[in-house]
Amino acid sequence: MPELPEVETTVRLLRPDAEGRRIRTSQVTWPRTLGGLTPARFERAVAGCEIARIWRRAKFIVMDLERRGRSAGHLLVHLRMSGRLLVEPDGVDPGGYRRVSLALDRGTLHFVDVRKFGRFLFREDPDEVLADLGPEPLGEAFSSTWLREALKRRKRALKPLLLDQGFVAGLGNIYVDESLHRAGIHPLRRSDRVPRRSVDRLHAEIRATLREAIEREGSSFDGFYRTPEGRPGSYQDQFRVYGREGKPCRSCGRPIKRLVVGQRGTHVCTRCQPAPRSL
DNA sequence: CTATGGCCCTGGTTGC
DNA sequence: TGCAACCAGGGCCATA
Numbered sequence: 001m002p003e004l005p006e007v008e009t010t011v012r013l014l015r016p017d018a019e020g021r022r023i024r025t026s027q028v029t030w031p032r033t034l035g036g037l038t039p040a041r042f043e044r045a046v047a048g049c050e051i052a053r054i055w056r057r058a059k060f061i062v063m064d065l066e067r068r069g070r071s072a073g074h075l076l077v078h079l080r081m082s083g084r085l086l087v088e089p090d091g092v093d094p095g096g097y098r099r100v101s102l103a104l105d106r107g108t109l110h111f112v113d114v115r116k117f118g119r120f121l122f123r124e125d126p127d128e129v130l131a132d133l134g135p136e137p138l139g140e141a142f143s144s145t146w147l148r149e150a151l152k153r154r155k156r157a158l159k160p161l162l163l164d165q166g167f168v169a170g171l172g173n174i175y176v177d178e179s180l181h182r183a184g185i186h187p188l189r190r191s192d193r194v195p196r197r198s199v200d201r202l203h204a205e206i207r208a209t210l211r212e213a214i215e216r217e218g219s220s221f222d223g224f225y226r227t228p229e230g231r232p233g234s235y236q237d238q239f240r241v242y243g244r245e246g247k248p249c250r251s252c253g254r255p256i257k258r259l260v261v262g263q264r265g266t267h268v269c270t271r272c273q274p275a276p277r278s279l
Numbered sequence: 280c281t282a283t284g285g286c287c288c289t290g291g292t293t294g295c
Numbered sequence: 296t297g298c299a300a301c302c303a304g305g306g307c308c309a310t311a
Contacts, residue, residue, distance in 0.1 A: 001304065032287090059305085081304055082289080097289095115288045117305070156281065165306080172305070222291090222303090263284080265303075 002079040003059060004137070004170030005213035006225050006233065010085055011056045013228040017087035018063070021104040022050050030099040033111065033120045045073060045122045046102065058133045058169030061085060062126060074126040076119070077111065083118030085111055086228040114224075133169040137206050142168065144203040151191040151199060158194065159187035160262040162206075171206070174219060174242045177267045179206045181241045186273040187261050193276070212238065241267035 002010070023046050028039040037045075049065035049072045056062065063075040077085055087107045088094055094101075100111040100120045111120050123129055135141035154161055161167050162176045171179075180187050182205035185198050194202070213235040218225060220232030221243065227233065236243075240250050245258040249269035259266050 003305095078305085080306075113288095114290075115304085117288065119306095154280085160282085163305085173303095262282080263304090 001081055001172055001174065002083065002218070002225055003172035003175050004056075004210055005175070005216075005235065006218035007056055007059050007061060007079065007170075008214050009217045009227055009233065010079070011054055011061055014061070014085060014087065015054050017107060017228075018051050018104070018109055019054050020050065020052070021106060021109075023047060023065075024103040024105060027101045027103070028099070029101075030113075030116055032116065033099040033113070033118060035119050035121045037122055042122055046075070049073075051075075051104075057126075057130050058136070058165055059172070060130065062130075073122055073124045076121040076123060076126060076129050078119040078121075080113075080115070080117035080119070082115040082224050083111060083113040084226060084228070085109065086230075132166050134165065134167045135169065137168050137170055138210055142203075142207075144200045147203045148196060148199045151194055154191045156191050157188045157261065158185060158191050159264070159266060161191050163262070163264070168206075170210075173264050173266075174239075175206075175209055175213065177242045178240060179209045181267075181269060181273060182209060184272050186275050187266050187268060189276045241269060243267070 026043045026046055028034060028042065031039055034042050046065065049067055051063050052066040053064040054061065059078060061077040065072040065074060086094065087109050089107050094110040094112050097112045097114045098110055099113050102109040111118065121129060159176055159180065162171050179202065183198060183202040185194060185202060213219060216233055216235040217227055217231065218233030219235040220226065221236050225233065241256050244256045244267060246255050249256055249272060252269065252271045254269055254271045257268055257270055259268065
């Protein structure tokens with residue numbers, strides 16, 4: 001499932017083939033992907049634009065569009081569960097799950113998405129979509145001081161809070177489970193009751209986990225996530241808890257347990273991450 | 280403010 | 296073997 005590291009990898013590998021390219025035409029095979037805009041209006045918005053810059057905010061891939069050097073709006077792509085973004089040479093069919101394609105002046109940018117949860121949005125103002133997101137966990141605003149105070153202000157179980165994109169932006173189920181294990185904190189611990197030392201550790205482990213995962217081009221399993229070049233990531237080999245139910249904890253050897261927290265599969269080592277007494 | 284549950288979707292897995 | 300029921304999962308929305 002694409003989270004911050006997979007989206008960051010996608011952006012980095014997409015840039016050489018898409019930045020600076022001009023959009024000739026668009027083809028939309030599953031209109032819902034556009035999130036309300038009709039394919040005709042979408043076509044009018046993007047045709048003739050240059051993809052001037054590609055960047056990432058949370059799990060969104062943002063493409064700044066320009067006409068004659070002036071801003072002409074933005075494309076905001078969310079991969080959700082199974083989305084992929086890639087550039088293929090003209091005439092190469094990316095398969096049956098193509099939802100949106102943009103013919104460029106060299107090659108074609110395809111949005112491929114088996115489960116159809118992904119979004120390919122056009123907005124004049126990207127803040128319509130991005131404004132309510134929390135800080136980037138790899139950015140400066142996400143300091144341990146900030147995290148300490150932000151956790152104190154809320155009274156929620158830690159895992160659902162970390163998954164809330166309005167709290168911190170970019171974490172998903174995998175990297176939250178991994179970070180919590182590395183920090184030795186149970187996912188159900190109330191956010192305002194995490195000891196200071198543990199908060200600092202959590203802060204450090206979130207950043208370390210994301211950095212290491214980016215370095216390995218994300219995580220692949222289930223056959224879903226691939227880089228734009230078709231390669232799987234390799235961070236799944238480093239998983240300490242995610243998808244490792246019953247297997248020994250890499251720290252203490254006790255079998256990893258799977259529980260459900262806020263309707264999400266959740267993986268813990270009950271020795272390394274002791275359950276809170278209450279809640 | 281927080282928690283819960285439904286919905287969107289499909290392919291893979293499970294159960295009979 | 297065949298087929299139906301079930302499930303995962305991110306974000307959003309309605310409800311309590």
